[in-house]
Amino acid sequence: MRPLLWPVLAAAAGLAYSVAETRAFTVRHVTVPVLAPGSAPLRVLHLSDTHMTPDQHRKQQWLSGLAELEPDLVVNTGDNLSHVDAMPSVLRAYGDLLDLPGVFVFGSNDYFSPVRKNPVGYLTGGTGSAIRGAWRRPKDLPFAELRAAFGQRGWTDLTNRHDTLQIAGRRLSFVGVDDPHLGYDVLDDEPADTTADLAIGVAHAPYLRVLDRWNTQSYPLILAGHTHGGQLRIPFYGALVTNCDLDRARARGLHTHQVDGHAPSWLHVSAGLGTSPYTPVRFACRPEATLLTLTGIDSSGSLT
Numbered sequence: 085m086r087p088l089l090w091p092v093l094a095a096a097a098g099l100a101y102s103v104a105e106t107r108a109f110t111v112r113h114v115t116v117p118v119l120a121p122g123s124a125p126l127r128v129l130h131l132s133d134t135h136m137t138p139d140q141h142r143k144q145q146w147l148s149g150l151a152e153l154e155p156d157l158v159v160n161t162g163d164n165l166s167h168v169d170a171m172p173s174v175l176r177a178y179g180d181l182l183d184l185p186g187v188f189v190f191g192s193n194d195y196f197s198p199v200r201k202n203p204v205g206y207l208t209g210g211t212g213s214a215i216r217g218a219w220r221r222p223k224d225l226p227f228a229e230l231r232a233a234f235g236q237r238g239w240t241d242l243t244n245r246h247d248t249l250q251i252a253g254r255r256l257s258f259v260g261v262d263d264p265h266l267g268y269d270v271l272d273d274e275p276a277d278t279t280a281d282l283a284i285g286v287a288h289a290p291y292l293r294v295l296d297r298w299n300t301q302s303y304p305l306i307l308a309g310h311t312h313g314g315q316l317r318i319p320f321y322g323a324l325v326t327n328c329d330l331d332r333a334r335a336r337g338l339h340t341h342q343v344d345g346h347a348p349s350w351l352h353v354s355a356g357l358g359t360s361p362y363t364p365v366r367f368a369c370r371p372e373a374t375l376l377t378l379t380g381i382d383s384s385g386s387l388t
Contacts, residue, residue: 102316102365102366102367103364103365105365105366105367105368105369105370105371106358106359106364106365106366106371107142107143107371108370108371109143109146109357109370109371109372109373110370110371110372111150111153111372111373111374111375112337112372112373112374112375113374113375113377114337114338114352114374114375114376114377115376115377115379116305116338116350116352116376116377116378116379117379117380117381118282118304118305118350118378118379119281119282119378119379119380119381120281120380121380121381122380123254123281123379123380124252125377125378125379126156126157126251126252126254126282126377126378127153127154127155127156127157127375127376127377127378128155128156128157128158128159128375128376128377128378129150129153129155129157129158129159129181129373129374129375129376130159130161130307130352130354130373130374130375130376131150131158131159131160131161131178131181131354131357131373132160132161132162132163132288132308132309132310132354132356132357133161133162133163133191133193133309133310133312133354133355133356133357133358134147134163134164134165134174134177134356134357134358135163135164135165135166135193135198135356135357135358135359135360135361136164136165136166136167136170136173136174136177136358137166137167137170137173137361138167138169138170138172138173140173140358143177143357143358143371144173144176144177145177147177147178147179147181147357147373148176148177148178148179148180150181150373151179151180151181151184153375155181155184155375156184156185156251156252157184157185157186157187157249157251157252157256158181158184158185158186158187158239159186159187159188159284159286159307160186160187160188160189160234160239161188161189161191161286161287161288161307161308161309161310161354162188162189162190162191162193162194162263162288162309162310163190163191163192163193163194163288163309163310163356163358164190164193164194164230165193165194165197165225165226165227165230166193166197166198166358166360166361167197167361168197168224168225168226171226171229171230171233174230175233182234182237182238182239183237183238185238185239185240185249185251186234186238186239186240187239187240187241187242187247187249187258187260187286188234188239188240188241188242188286189241189242189243189260189261189262189263189286189287189288190227190230190231190243190262190263190288191263191265191288191289191309191310192263192265192266192288193225193360194225194227194230194263195223195225195227195263195266196221196223196224196225197224197225198360198361198362199362200362201360201362201363231243240258241260242258242259242260242261242286243260243261243262244260244261244262244268244269244270245259245260246258246259246260246274247260248277248280254281254282255279255280255281256280256281256282256283256284257276257277257280257282257283257284258283258284258285258286259274259276259283259284259285259286259298259301259303260285260286260287261286261287261294262288263287263288263289264287264288264289264290264291264293264294264328265288265289265291265310265327265328269287269291269293269294271293271294271297273301274301275301275302276298276301276302276303276304278302282304282305282378283302283303283304283305284303284304284305284306284307285298285303285305285306285307285349286306286307286308287306287307287308288308288309288310289308289309289310289311289327289328290306290308290310290311290326290328290330290334290351290353291328291329291330292329292330295330295341295349295351296341296343298349299341299342299343299346299348299349300343300346302346302347303349304349304350305349305350305352305378306341306349306350306351306352307352307354308351308352308353308354309353309354309356310327310328310353310356311323311326311327311328311330311335311336311353311355311356312327312355312356312359312366312369313335313336313337313353313354313355313356313369313372314326314332314335314336314355314369315359315363315365315366315367315369316365316366316367316368316369317335317367317368317369318368319368322335323335323336323369330353334351334353335353335355336353336354336355336369337352337353337355338350338351338352339351339352339353352374352376354372354373354374355369355370355371355372356371356372357371357372357373358371359371
């Protein structure tokens with residue numbers, strides 16, 4: 085075999101695997117010791133970046149089975165759509181999950197349909213920080229209809245607002261923002277409700293200005309998406325980019341975030357379930373939903 089043919093074959097094999105991995109859906113199980121000592125566990129299903137198109141039947145079928153996990157709460161951190169006609173598919177796929185207590189915020193791909201971009205620009209574009217007002221094309225996705233449909237099924241909209249829910253006998257307080265990647269986030273100075281059993285911050289994109297604010301306001305748990313876990317990861321190196329100003333080491337999974345002088349917050353960043361239809365590849369970064377089991381800790385620091 086000609087020596088120059090080996091790189092071509094390796095590239096083709098890598099591309100084929102990367103396309104196949106976009107359909108290798110998985111549920112990650114993560115334990116977060118964030119409740120008061122002695123508390124009974126609370127199960128939270130974190131969904132993000134579904135990026136649905138009407139023809140993604142395998143993804144829709146897989147999503148519809150997640151209700152069997154029987155979470156106490158669903159947290160959806162946005163980017164549900166990748167096609168103007170995808171809303172019915174999203175609602176069918178979420179199915180029985182919409183009958184459970186849930187909260188949500190939106191991302192850019194709930195407002196704007198995806199467009200073709202130079203992938204090299206994505207990989208070399210630095211933090212991907214949005215400029216307020218830079219998205220000047222019309223919003224062409226049915227975000228208002230999707231927001232209404234989620235609300236009619238009982239999910240709580242956290243778009244730049246606070247709310248409180250009773251979940252499995254516990255009172256949970258929430259703060260949410262509209263997509264920081266678009267510059268739509270509105271941050272206030274209201275501290276976390278320390279009388280609640282748990283206070284949770286919910287955002288689509290984990291920009292540091294949002295994480296810093298919520299950490300200084302004493303939110304013990306913050307949930308976000310947007311990064312796709314890097315989407316392309318190199319073994320033993322990790323994500324190449326995060327598409328925001330979060331460091332690559334925290335592109336997915338459970339970590340902490342701390343501003344000097346404040347107690348750390350737990351930060352969970354979902355690697356998400358989809359991709360743009362124009363870049364349908366993942367490498368070493370399977371599409372995921374995450375079942376977070378929130379637990380208490382005892383005086384020795386071990387999980388209860």
